[in-house]
Amino acid sequence: MSINRVLIYSVLTFVALLYLLPLVVMLITSLKDLDEIRSGTLLSLPQSLNFDAWGKAWGTACTGVSCEGLKGYFWNSVLIVVPAVAISTVLGALNGYVLTKWKFRGSDLFFGMLLIGTMIPFQVILLPMARTLGFFGLSGTTSGLIMVHIIYGLAFTTLFFRNYYISIPTELVNAARIDGAGFWLIFFRIILPVSIPIIVVSVIWQFTQIWNDFLFGVVYSSGDSQPITVALNNLVNTSTGIKEYNVDMAAAIIAALPTLLVYVVAGKYFVKGLTAGAVKG
Amino acid sequence: MHALKIQNVEKTYGKVNVLKGINIEIEPGQFLILVGPSGCGKSTLLNMIAGLEEVTNGNILIGDRNVTHLDPKDRDIAMVFQSYALYPNMTVRQNISFGLEIRKTEKSEQKVIVDKVSKLLQIEPLLDRKPKQLSGGQRQRVAMGRALARDPSIFLFDEPLSNLDAKLRVEMRSEIKELHQRVGTTIVYVTHDQIEAMTLGDVIAVMKDGEIQQMGSPQEIYDNPRNQFVAGFMGSPSMNFIPCRIEQVEGVMQIGLESAGEQHQVIIKQTIPGLASYAGKNVVLGIRPEQITQQGEDKVDSAMLDCAVEIIEPTGPDTQITARINGVKTICRIHPTAECKLDELMPLMLDMSKVVFFDPDTKQRIY
Amino acid sequence: MKKKSSAPRQSLGNFLPKLVVAPTFVVAVIFIYGFMFLNAWLSFSSSRMLPTYDWAGTIQYEKLFANDRWWVAAENLLLFGGLFIVICLLLGLFLAIFLDQKIRAEGAIRTIYLYPMALSFIVTGTAWKWILNPELGIQRLVREMGFESFTFDWLVNTEMAIYTVVIAGVWQSSGFVMALCLAGLRGIDDNIIKAAKVDGASMPLIYRKIIIPGLRPVFFSALIVLTHIAIKSFDLIVALTGGGPGFATDVPATFMYTYSFTRGQIGLGSAASMMMLMAVAAIIVPYLYSELREKKDEH
Numbered sequence: 001m002s003i004n005r006v007l008i009y010s011v012l013t014f015v016a017l018l019y020l021l022p023l024v025v026m027l028i029t030s031l032k033d034l035d036e037i038r039s040g041t042l043l044s045l046p047q048s049l050n051f052d053a054w055g056k057a058w059g060t061a062c063t064g065v066s067c068e069g070l071k072g073y074f075w076n077s078v079l080i081v082v083p084a085v086a087i088s089t090v091l092g093a094l095n096g097y098v099l100t101k102w103k104f105r106g107s108d109l110f111f112g113m114l115l116i117g118t119m120i121p122f123q124v125i126l127l128p129m130a131r132t133l134g135f136f137g138l139s140g141t142t143s144g145l146i147m148v149h150i151i152y153g154l155a156f157t158t159l160f161f162r163n164y165y166i167s168i169p170t171e172l173v174n175a176a177r178i179d180g181a182g183f184w185l186i187f188f189r190i191i192l193p194v195s196i197p198i199i200v201v202s203v204i205w206q207f208t209q210i211w212n213d214f215l216f217g218v219v220y221s222s223g224d225s226q227p228i229t230v231a232l233n234n235l236v237n238t239s240t241g242i243k244e245y246n247v248d249m250a251a252a253i254i255a256a257l258p259t260l261l262v263y264v265v266a267g268k269y270f271v272k273g274l275t276a277g278a279v280k281g
Numbered sequence: 282m283h284a285l286k287i288q289n290v291e292k293t294y295g296k297v298n299v300l301k302g303i304n305i306e307i308e309p310g311q312f313l314i315l316v317g318p319s320g321c322g323k324s325t326l327l328n329m330i331a332g333l334e335e336v337t338n339g340n341i342l343i344g345d346r347n348v349t350h351l352d353p354k355d356r357d358i359a360m361v362f363q364s365y366a367l368y369p370n371m372t373v374r375q376n377i378s379f380g381l382e383i384r385k386t387e388k389s390e391q392k393v394i395v396d397k398v399s400k401l402l403q404i405e406p407l408l409d410r411k412p413k414q415l416s417g418g419q420r421q422r423v424a425m426g427r428a429l430a431r432d433p434s435i436f437l438f439d440e441p442l443s444n445l446d447a448k449l450r451v452e453m454r455s456e457i458k459e460l461h462q463r464v465g466t467t468i469v470y471v472t473h474d475q476i477e478a479m480t481l482g483d484v485i486a487v488m489k490d491g492e493i494q495q496m497g498s499p500q501e502i503y504d505n506p507r508n509q510f511v512a513g514f515m516g517s518p519s520m521n522f523i524p525c526r527i528e529q530v531e532g533v534m535q536i537g538l539e540s541a542g543e544q545h546q547v548i549i550k551q552t553i554p555g556l557a558s559y560a561g562k563n564v565v566l567g568i569r570p571e572q573i574t575q576q577g578e579d580k581v582d583s584a585m586l587d588c589a590v591e592i593i594e595p596t597g598p599d600t601q602i603t604a605r606i607n608g609v610k611t612i613c614r615i616h617p618t619a620e621c622k623l624d625e626l627m628p629l630m631l632d633m634s635k636v637v638f639f640d641p642d643t644k645q646r647i648y
Numbered sequence: 649m650k651k652k653s654s655a656p657r658q659s660l661g662n663f664l665p666k667l668v669v670a671p672t673f674v675v676a677v678i679f680i681y682g683f684m685f686l687n688a689w690l691s692f693s694s695s696r697m698l699p700t701y702d703w704a705g706t707i708q709y710e711k712l713f714a715n716d717r718w719w720v721a722a723e724n725l726l727l728f729g730g731l732f733i734v735i736c737l738l739l740g741l742f743l744a745i746f747l748d749q750k751i752r753a754e755g756a757i758r759t760i761y762l763y764p765m766a767l768s769f770i771v772t773g774t775a776w777k778w779i780l781n782p783e784l785g786i787q788r789l790v791r792e793m794g795f796e797s798f799t800f801d802w803l804v805n806t807e808m809a810i811y812t813v814v815i816a817g818v819w820q821s822s823g824f825v826m827a828l829c830l831a832g833l834r835g836i837d838d839n840i841i842k843a844a845k846v847d848g849a850s851m852p853l854i855y856r857k858i859i860i861p862g863l864r865p866v867f868f869s870a871l872i873v874l875t876h877i878a879i880k881s882f883d884l885i886v887a888l889t890g891g892g893p894g895f896a897t898d899v900p901a902t903f904m905y906t907y908s909f910t911r912g913q914i915g916l917g918s919a920a921s922m923m924m925l926m927a928v929a930a931i932i933v934p935y936l937y938s939e940l941r942e943k944k945d946e947h
Contacts, residue, residue, distance in 0.1 A: 102665035179380035212768030263766035
């Protein structure tokens with residue numbers, strides 16, 4: 001190998017280590033006890049694999065008022081993510097289908113309108129939404145949060161499906177119409193079967209966005225209805241007594257595991273979603 | 282009863298007038314070709330016959346029924362698309378029977394129809410494959426099979442051979458012709474390839490800018506073009522258009538042709554009454570390459586010219602020569618064995634019995 | 649021959665397709681545009697703890713601009729945003745160029761560079777908060793390695809804290825720029841590069857004159873997205889510094905949250921959010937305009 005190649009590989013590997021370091025540090029720290037943490041450094045290995053901090057993070061750590069660890073909030077997040085992802089994906093698919101294969105006057109304008117919805121900072125709808133949820137008795141509930149995620153996820157899912165369906169030739173739909181198929185038949189028998197790649201992209205993207213969300217969670221949920229990101233932040237920032245860094249790290253890893261796992265398993269779809277979102281129009 | 286009747290059909294997109302008053306009538310069993318350059322409106326017209334696009338004005342009748350506002354599925358038509366448009370997630374068998382399934386045909390009858398159609402098109406071994414496993418020609422046949430299975434009163438073809446390579450195109454062309462002879466259904470076929478038009482059609486409609494320029498049998502359109510556009514569009518290599526001056530000398534029409542520095546006066550023996558009013562003016566002479574050959578047996582109505590050979594292109598069955606008459610590049614077709622050398626003078630014979638004349642300004646034919 | 653594909657004609661009246669997108673349409677009108685309008689109204693009202701829909705002119709904006717903390721937040725956004733965007737772009741481009749050299753473990757390395765984007769900003773903030781811990785984090789690590797007098801207390805240093813946000817942000821998002829640039833690099837026509845080589849150009853020259861200019865559209869996409877991320881930054885700061893020390897790392901997003909939801913100053917908060925909207929619009933609108941004009945030119 002030439003000097004150039006050696007240089008390139010070294011740089012890339014070094015940078016890769018830098019990227020991995022925080023995760024490694026988190027892992028190591030979560031497996032130490034407090035004495036080891038106080039006497040060692042970030043990179044000093046634990047003497048034994050001590051999973052106490054994990055147990056605490058899951059079941060007994062204090063997240064604000066209650067001290068029952070992250071487990072309840074983990075399930076909250078699941079409860080929020082599943083319907084929100086499902087509904088926003090289904091609606092996004094139907095929207096994309098109509099906007100590309102059943103265009104009507106103003107459909108392009110409508111799409112443009114939606115597109116703007118992907119660009120606004122959510123701070124501008126935060127207050128009115130809070131008021132609205134309060135009005136309908138949905139503030140501080142899981143259902144309210146689900147609704148919010150669906151509403152603001154629609155623009156993205158529609159974008160994904162619309163950009164994907166545009167490349168399905170209209171002749172295919174025309175052939176089906178001549179064969180006698182109508183709106184729904186064409187969707188279920190012809191469009192949907194070839195939509196698997198984009199469905200995966202949309203689900204993974206939405207899952208990651210909604211699971212990782214904090215802004216909507218912290219504003220629209222409270223107490224028992226909080227998602228795991230909010231609980232994690234509470235856990236880490238509650239300063240009652242000694243800071244248990246190992247519990248903090250274990251908790252962070254628990255919160256990160258689902259999206260990390262999805263990324264490792266289906267990473268390429270994740271990337272497709274990222275690049276599709278950036279290549280607008 | 283006409284198989285298809287298009288009455289005064291117009292189509293506008295916003296302010297653009299894409300089709301301007303189309304009138305067509307064809308009999309059952311006829312093969313109609315819509316041919317023209319891109320943008321002429323032929324595909325739009327086909328889509329309107331299919332019901333995939335709305336008619337702005339006018340009527341479309343299939344058989345006795347006014348279908349102008351009916352859905353595609355109610356018009357008893359079938360269509361073969363340029364990109365075949367096969368359903369990617371279904372097998373060939375399912376592709377063919379999809380339309381039957383929607384019409385709730387009995388499963389047993391579906392099977393009979395699929396078997397018959399696949400036998401006719403020789404695609405039986407492909408029935409359980411998916412479209413992506415098929416070659417271009419095979420896909421084309423499946424697309425035709427799908428259309429045949431519906432047993433419609435009219436078949437619509439939208440440039441079905443454009444995506445095939447040249448050799449396959451010629452093969453499929455004769456297969457379509459054969460199919461038409463066997464099955465005998467009315468066909469409306471869109472193409473931009475004038476060779477396809479000539480070889481396949483019973484009736485050709487040459488279109489340009491949303492209007493039908495001329496409609497007739499292939500030979501009629503070839504021999505008797507109504508204007509310069511039709512004359513130049515049909516036939517390859519295309520007709521030569523030579524501007525020349527026409528004189529009336531002692532009651533006889535003559536045109537002046539200059540070649541390789543020599544001036545010739547050629548007598549027009551054809552009876553073309555309209556020419557008289559152009560005496561002393563310029564007209565455009567239209568003469569096809571195959572009407573300019575090497576000198577051989579004297580034909581009744583021919584002219585002899587010596588021409589300087591500029592380009593020689595052997596094609597196998599003949600040799601194409603580019604010469605210059607009246608300053609215009611003229612393509613001639615000579616026998617492959619005739620002697621000719623680059624930049625040398627060659628004696629050529631022009632068959633004047635079939636030449637045509639056009640008004641240089643209106644481009645219309647002078648009769 | 650390219651065919652102009654025509655959209656299918658509407659049948660069954662054209663009400664069914666419209667019916668299907670109607671819910672989304674209603675949602676968009678109400679929850680995006682309606683709310684933006686309401687929010688704007690709030691910013692012109694005298695709302696405090698509870699929203700009141702009166703007309704109070706521009707007093708909220710005046711209060712905003714007279715608020716020192718707001719200016720700290722705005723300045724922080726410029727500082728953090730600027731550094732974050734520039735470093736991410738440079739780093740991402742650099743890494744992409746290196747990765748494009750037919751590396752054997754490319755897939756694995758790409759996966760490693762991108763995984764931070766799968767994490768919540770809260771997780772990122774929590775992790776880096778620990779790593780940059782003034783006593784037990786990097787400072788101690790480097791000291792143990794022999795540099796006895798090394799100090800790294802940026803996290804609690806009023807002047808330097810904002811730079812910790814840059815570090816954490818770059819770690820999370822540079823992989824994304826790398827992915828975009830890599831896709832862009834791969835999209836450059838090989839034949840152009842071959843032609844340049846035949847003409848005698850050296851690789852560095854080819855990079856400078858052909859490849860990097862060819863990445864312009866990708867750069868713009870990345871710029872837009874990064875700007876967006878920067879302006880919206882909320883989670884990261886909450887988890888990493890809590891806006892502190894004091895409010896040294898406040899940004900408009902945290903400012904807005906604090907004043908709206910913990911200080912009962914809804915009017916002020918909505919004014920802050922409108923400013924954020926305008927910042928985003930200032931970037932997006934010219935970009936959209938140039939995109940649309942390009943499309944029109946292409947016809």
